[in-house]
């Protein structure tokens with residue numbers, strides 16, 4: 027099968043996995059928004075976030091991740107206040123050290139595009155698009171993607187088929203001609219392969235037990251680092267060329 031598009035997960039795939047103390051990240055928000063009850067608010071936000079991830083996982087993506095705004099409002103936060111925006115910046119900045127793009131990404135993306143292959147990002151995330159785009163721009167990769175889909179803007183999330191077909195449709199490439207690169211067997215590989223994409227797994231992330239499953243999922247390929255995606259896609263496309271020349 028010829029691969030005409032490669033779609034990437036973001037966390038743990040385009041950006042290497044980091045084990046992070048999520049409550050500490052929410053403290054960065056809470057210390058700005060409500061310094062007098064920071065611990066309590068951070069715990070509330072942390073719980074809200076975990077509940078959303080668990081619900082998204084339990085419904086196999088049918089219930090999406092939603093956006094952070096909805097969660098803030100559930101926690102009684104005034105999302106139109108100046109102090110909220112200040113606190114949100116503090117929260118997102120606390121993540122900065124863990125958002126750097128893998129050093130293999132630029133050469134990989136440039137080479138794929140040079141081969142006429144389209145590229146995209148499909149990320150399960152509650153973060154706003156503007157933040158994701160600013161991170162990708164900081165690292166000089168934003169312009170190397172044809173399409174970006176963040177589930178903070180959709181009603182469902184990976185592994186639900188709708189988000190995979192959305193990306194495929196917007197790239198103008200049928201799912202059977204797309205490869206999907208991800209670190210989660212269920213959300214990424216199973217989801218992509220259910221719509222006919224070829225899953226390429228990067229198995230280095232510590233996926234929480236509550237967000238993983240053993241369904242006997244077999245990726246089409248497994249790579250040990252991001253740059254090796256090029257070898258896999260090149261081999262598949264070369265094989266296709268050989269098969270065509272046989273006919």
Ligand SMILES: [Mg+2]
Pocket residue numbers: 035036037038039208209210
């Ligand atoms: Mg991931």
